[in-house]
Amino acid sequence: MIFLLSSISTINGQDVEEYKHLIPVKALHEDVDILKENLEAVHAGLYTYTSKKEMDAAFLYIKNQITTPMTHVDFYRLVMPLHDKIRNGHTLIIPPSSWSNAVENKLPHFPFDVYKYKEKLYVLRNLSEANGIRPGAEIISINGESANTIFEKMVDVWTKDGNNRTYAGEIVQQDFSEIYAHVFGTPNWFEIELLEDEDIKKEKVAGVLIAQMRSYSMERYQHEKRPWYNDAGAEQLNFKVDGEVAILTIPSFGIDYFKDRKIDFRAYFKEAFTKMQQSNTKQLIIDLRENGGGNGDIAGEVLSYLHDRPFKLVNDIYTITKRIPNKRYYQGSQFGTGLQMKLALKKIGPNKYRPRDWAGRKNLLSLTTREPSSPQFNGKVYVLMGGWSFSASGIFTGLMKEHRRGIFIGEEAGGNPHTQIGDFDQMLVLPNSGVRVNIPLLFETWAVSFENTGHGVQPDHWVRNTVEQEIKKEDAVLHYALDLIKKNENAH
Numbered sequence: 001m002i003f004l005l006s007s008i009s010t011i012n013g014q015d016v017e018e019y020k021h022l023i024p025v026k027a028l029h030e031d032v033d034i035l036k037e038n039l040e041a042v043h044a045g046l047y048t049y050t051s052k053k054e055m056d057a058a059f060l061y062i063k064n065q066i067t068t069p070m071t072h073v074d075f076y077r078l079v080m081p082l083h084d085k086i087r088n089g090h091t092l093i094i095p096p097s098s099w100s101n102a103v104e105n106k107l108p109h110f111p112f113d114v115y116k117y118k119e120k121l122y123v124l125r126n127l128s129e130a131n132g133i134r135p136g137a138e139i140i141s142i143n144g145e146s147a148n149t150i151f152e153k154m155v156d157v158w159t160k161d162g163n164n165r166t167y168a169g170e171i172v173q174q175d176f177s178e179i180y181a182h183v184f185g186t187p188n189w190f191e192i193e194l195l196e197d198e199d200i201k202k203e204k205v206a207g208v209l210i211a212q213m214r215s216y217s218m219e220r221y222q223h224e225k226r227p228w229y230n231d232a233g234a235e236q237l238n239f240k241v242d243g244e245v246a247i248l249t250i251p252s253f254g255i256d257y258f259k260d261r262k263i264d265f266r267a268y269f270k271e272a273f274t275k276m277q278q279s280n281t282k283q284l285i286i287d288l289r290e291n292g293g294g295n296g297d298i299a300g301e302v303l304s305y306l307h308d309r310p311f312k313l314v315n316d317i318y319t320i321t322k323r324i325p326n327k328r329y330y331q332g333s334q335f336g337t338g339l340q341m342k343l344a345l346k347k348i349g350p351n352k353y354r355p356r357d358w359a360g361r362k363n364l365l366s367l368t369t370r371e372p373s374s375p376q377f378n379g380k381v382y383v384l385m386g387g388w389s390f391s392a393s394g395i396f397t398g399l400m401k402e403h404r405r406g407i408f409i410g411e412e413a414g415g416n417p418h419t420q421i422g423d424f425d426q427m428l429v430l431p432n433s434g435v436r437v438n439i440p441l442l443f444e445t446w447a448v449s450f451e452n453t454g455h456g457v458q459p460d461h462w463v464r465n466t467v468e469q470e471i472k473k474e475d476a477v478l479h480y481a482l483d484l485i486k487k488n489e490n491a492h
Contacts, residue, residue: 022069027432032063034329035079035437038428039086044320044443045421049087049162049454058085072096075433077183080157087454088440089161089390089415090422095182096434107186108207109177113217113225114139114151115467116173121147122467123194125221127213128205135471138195143187154179161394162454166387167414174228177213235290237263239272244282245485247478248272250302253392254294265298270373273305277375283485284377287384289410289477293391293422296444303396304373306381307403312369312447313395319345319441322353324426331427355424355442380488381406382481385459390414391422395446397457402448409484410463410477413456419445 036059039046047055062078070078076095083093095103103109111128114121123137139147151172158168158179172179190205208216217225237257238249251257258265276284286302300313322345324330345353383406385397394415400406401417424441463480 020071022071023075023432024069025066028066028070028075029063031075031430031432031435032059032066032079034326034430035059035428035435038325038329039437039439041325042319042321042426042441043086043088043091043421043439044318044441045088045419046086048419048421050085055085058082072433072435073099073182076435079435080182083159084156087160087162088421089159089164089167090420090425090438090440092159092438094436094438096436098434099182103178103181103186104210106209107181108188109186109210109213110142110180110190111177111205111208111213112139114173114176115470116151116169117464117467119148121151124467124470125217125223127216127220127225128208130203130205133194133203133205134196136196136467140193140195140200143191150180150184151176154183157183161390161414161416161420161456164412164414164416164454164456166412166456167390168387170387170414171228177210178227237261237268239268239275241275241279241281244280245285245482246272246276246279246281246283247285247287248302249287251290252294253291253296253298253396255298257294258298266301269301269305273373273375273377276377281377282379283382284379285382285384285478285481285485286406287478288389288393288396288413289384289386290388291390291393292388293393293395293415296392296395299392299396299399300370301373303399303403303405304370305375305377306400306405308372308376308378310369310371311399311403313399314444315447316443316445317354318348318443319353319355319424320351320443321441322347329428329431331429380485382484383408384410384477384481385413385457386411386464386477387414389456391420394456395420398446398448401450401457407461407484408457408459409461409481410459412458415456416452416454417446417448417457418452419443 050058065078066075073095076093076099080093083091112123112133113125113127115124121139123133123135123139125135126133141147142150154172154176155165155168158172160168186207188207190207191202192205193200193202214225217223235249235251237251238247240247296313303311344355346356348354381400383397383400385393385408389397390413392415394413394417397406397408397413398417401408421443422440426439426441428437428439429435430437461480461484463477465474465476469476
């Protein structure tokens with residue numbers, strides 16, 4: 001991910017009970033004004049999907065809802081739906097640290113990991129004290145409300161790219177318990193209606209602290225339960241050739257991913273494509289299902305072995321400012337709010353600044369044409385993708401579609417292939433409520449010519465594990481790709 005995922009973690013030293021305190025109306029109105037002012041001043045894509053008139057109306061609606069003092073978390077829930085107006089997956093409205101601390105350490109959670117398949121929600125792992133509930137049971141309702149409705153409401157208010165819902169859906173699924181707490185609260189008990197073995201039954205289940213849920217997850221399922229933004233256990237970069245079929249699994253395009261593993265990405269991909277040439281590989285599967293993005297230059301490196309003519313990655317790239325207003329409201333920025341920004345950006349027009357070609361970022365930020373790499377792979381390419389295929393990964397799928405170099409299998413890619421606002425992230429902290437907002441500054445339009453529908457690249461073949469396949473840790477998407485290759489071979 002390009003934005004500062006580590007900033008979501010809790011901050012020490014604050015009273016965990018602070019989230020219960022009431023904040024005066026005037027102070028909350030001030031926070032709304034500060035949020036609006038800063039988004040308008042630094043967010044280059046604020047009006048990509050929503051007009052200024054509609055955005056102004058959304059902020060006015062929020063202020064009009066604040067008629068009496070509110071708690072920190074109630075205010076957070078009020079501004080959270082702005083995600084669905086901004087619709088940029090790198091922009092993230094984060095709870096106040098006091099509430100995050102409480103959710104992490106003190107408050108009960110919905111004690112199940114869930115899995116969504118089409119319009120139904122299922123128990124994936126039972127992390128409760130009710131031992132009789134088995135993985136695979138369909139969850140019909142939670143505390144009287146349809147489970148599917150609850151899930152979709154959580155997706156509605158979560159960050160996403162454009163009109164895409166697969167990225168937000170994967171996040172909500174992985175961190176259902178925590179996001180449920182953010183959106184609906186933390187009751188001590190959950191009344192759930194289940195469909196199991198064609199029988200409907202009702203259970204009253206106690207909420208469980210997250211630490212206990214993590215313990216149960218490991219004890220019962222040998223599964224390490226981690227927040228969605230923690231990719232410490234991410235799938236490993238992997239390449240293998242089996243006969244005329246090669247599988248290249250790329251879990252990240254992040255510079256740090258390769259640096260941490262002491263892998264030279266240029267040498268790695270050069271070696272992989274050389275082995276394909278030596279093995280007379282005819283079919284290549286590229287697996288991007290766990291790839292949350294990273295550096296466009298690494299994505300371009302892979303593409304350079306798949307496209308035999310010079311190509312561009314970026315049509316335009318810029319910020320709308322080189323100065324952050326009210327620096328006192330910002331903390332822990334990925335990129336400096338002062339001198340560093342001034343040195344890194346050059347003015348190219350009114351309210352338009354382009355990053356200079358500076359060390360380590362030259363290829364990503366320049367608009368030059370890229371040459372193909374050798375050896376070229378001219379066989380068929382099958383791209384496995386889904387909601388986690390976000391940011392640079394979503395862009396890669398778009399470039400593959402542009403150059404007609406892939407058969408896409410899985411689900412809609414989570415990232416918009418046309419444009420994104422990412423990088424140069426700044427962390428705004430609203431002074432009265434403590435609500436944090438990760439604001440990316442860099443507007444990027446990518447070198448694709450097909451229509452921007454606000455969606456990620458769509459699959460040619462929609463495939464997702466059923467809950468039974470997910471429980472058994474099967475891989476329906478990969479198996480489908482291999483079967484498709486076999487059918488194509490037999491057809492010839």
